[in-house]
Amino acid sequence: MTFNKTKRVLLLIMLVILTAGVCVWLVVQRRSSAPAIRHVVLISLDTCRADYLSCYGYARPTTPHIDALAKQGYLFSHTMTPIPMTLPAHTSMLTGTIPPHHGKHENSDVHFDPSHVTLAALLKKKGYRTGAFVGAQILNHRFGLDRGFDTYHDRFAQQGQSERRAEEVNRAAFAWLEKQKDNPVFLFLHYYDPHDTYDPPEPFATTFKESPYAGEIAYVDHCIGQVVAKLKSLDMYESSLIIVTGDHGEMLGEHGETTHMFFIYQSAMKVPLVYKLPGSSAADKIDDLASIIDIVPTVCDLLDIDPPAGIQGKNLAPYFSNKPPQPEDRYLYCESLFPTKYDLNSLLGLASKQWKYIQTTRPELYDLEEDPGEQTNLVEAQPRRARILKNRLAQILEQTVRQGEGQEDTPLDAESLRHLRSLGYVGGSSVKEDFSFDQSKKDPKDLIGFHNEFTKLIRMAEQNQLVGQNRLADAQAVVERLLKQHPEFYKLYELATFIALKRKDYERAIRYGEKALTLKPGRFQLHFDLGKAYARIKQYEAAAKQFELALTFTLKDQTIPLAERVRAHGQLGMIRGKQKEF
Structure with missing residues (x-):
């Protein structure tokens, strides 16, 4: 009996060893038998919140082509951006770092320190031909993201054009691809269409007339279908790593914000992330937390490239094996310094899959599993958890905020400034790099209405839409109301000066202009308007x-x-002439 028992135990042990060996062999075989990655295609959908994609649960079929890629690949269901603004978000995407590290916090940040290594630079060093094709001048090469690209296509068909449709992006990209098809390539595509204003072409405008925003996403999905078809026609699809993601989402009126930039609630921060690997038919949905900063280290691992030192992104490649990593309690940083334009507090956040903490004047804590809409602030109900997350946020900032880099306050050139104004972005002062936990400043939540109205007026002024005495009178009334809410904001007085001058109310223009100068001395346009x-x-x-x-x-x-x-010279000459007459 003892001998038979021992024999059974030995057989059982041998069976376990054999089973384990087969499992290991299958993992290795799956990875080694998959076609090699020869090409990398990274597609960024601007202003794309994840829940408007049908593969992320949208009720209507907005994204059949992205859905098809997800059915052959890996969909990360909880993916975040660190910042809801196009330029700094793409800087994070292409460097694997968060804004406190790379230093871009708004769309007009020109400076980009040479120490930051882009994904394009890494792949170019590996022997890839690198090409980028962008949909808006907000990613113009002047901002530094052309680093590492052999071709950076930001020259649009019409002179002075600030944005272009995704199909125009594709035409330029396809012409480049045809010339590079015999080389390993890194192709970066940026589609700006989902950004406001929402104006999809037909048939998407009619099909999604109840939601033009959904129509824009359906249109760019159609253009992604064109990319897939082109890759197949050039015999590049089966050897391509294809990544589809977004730079940030869109609030669409939630929490009072019409678009994005101001708040860091989930609708502005959650984006899609889909990986399609060569030879893959996985159809895996991964529920662990991911970020757009993970793209760089993931691509590096898949291509056997050493990632840059000091990046904050996580390598997601282990999820593509038969033995994915164990779930971890990951926390991701997010920010909006945009409220500092109004001398309000910053919004600095930390999010896990379940919890979201926002540091500001009145801190916020949300249970995202129970309250995905972030409606119930649990700071007072769970002070200990809020304190722990606040301390963890402080540690992340201490570790990542640039020390001694000496960022220059580089001014925008006139052409870039014009493009940003055309896109509705420039208005107000620059953001302040304020990472302090100062709860004495005004809370951004209290001035979201102010932000919406002021932004609308600035856009109208900069796009020459304030014409006619009735419209000017309405604008004047709005400015007077806003001044009561925020009487020390100098930009309001500049705007009031401009409107009064248009209305030929010169005494009022002088009063407002001089007040603006006491709050912040010295701007060309303000002195010019006061002179008039x-x-x-x-x-x-x-x-x-x-x-x-x-x-x-x-x-x-x-x-x-x-x-x-x-x-200005002409006006001064005329004035000198008038003085001689008198």
Whole structure:
């Protein structure tokens, strides 16, 4: 009996060893037998919240082509961006780092320190031909993301054009692909279409007339279908790693925000992330937390490239094996410094799969599993958890905020400034890099209505839509109301000066303009407008002084167009002539 028992135990042990060996062999075989990755295609959908894709649960079939890629690959159901703004989000996507590390916090940040290595630079060093084709001038090469790309296509068909349709992006990209098909390539495609204003082409405008935003996403999905077809026609599809993601989401009125940039609630932060590997037919849905900063280390692992030191992204490649990693309690950083434009507090956040903490004047804590809409603030109900997350957030900032990099305050050139204004982005002052936990400042939540109204007025002013006395009178009334809410915001007084000047209310324009200068001295346009107002009431000495001050700024501010400088010289000459007459 003892001998038989021992024999059975030995047989059982041998069976376990054999089973384990077969499992290991299958894992290795799956990875080694898969076709090699020869090409990498990274597709970024601007302003794309995940829940508007049908593979992420949207009720209507908006994204059949992305769905098809997900059925052959890996869909990460909880993917976040670190910031709800296009330029800094793409900087994170292409460097594997968060904004406190790479230093871009808004769409007008020109400076990009040479120490930051992009995915394109890594792949170029590996021997890849690298090409980027962008859908809007917000990713113009002047902002530094062309680093590592052999071709960076931001030249649009029409001169002065600030954005282009995804099909135009594809046409330029396909012409490049045809020339590179015999080489390993890294292709980066950026589709801007889902960004407001929402105006999809037909038939998507009619099919999704109840939600033009969904129509825009359906249209870019159609264009992704074109990319897949092109790769297949060039015999590149089966050897391509295809990644589809978004830079940030869209609030669509939730929490009072119409678009994005201001808040860091989930609708602005959750994005799609789908990986399609060569030879894969996995159809795996992965529920662990992921981020767009994970793309760089993941691609590096898949291509056997050493990732850059100091990046914050996580390698997701282990999820593509038969033995995915154990779930971990991961926390991701997110931010919006946009409220600091209004001298409000920053919004600094930390999110896990279940919990979300937001540090600001009145901190917020949400249970995302029970309250995905972030409606019930649990800070007072769970102070200990809030404190733990606050401390963890402080540690992340301490470890990642750039020390001694000496970021320059590089001004935008006139052309880039014009493009950003055309896209509705420039308005207000620059953000402040404020990572302090100062709860004495105003809370952004209290001024979301102010932000919406002010942004609308700025867009109308910068796009020459404030025409006609009725519209100007309505704008004046809005400005007067906003001044009561935020009487120390200098940009409001600049806007009020502009409107009063348009209405030929010169005394009011002077009053508002001088107040703006006491709050923040020195801007070309404000001195120019004050000069015109003083000239209209025949205070020529005061007018001459303002035009002279305006001209002093042309010497150090290269964003001022030559035509504006000529106008200032002309106005000053006219004033000097008037003074001689009197």
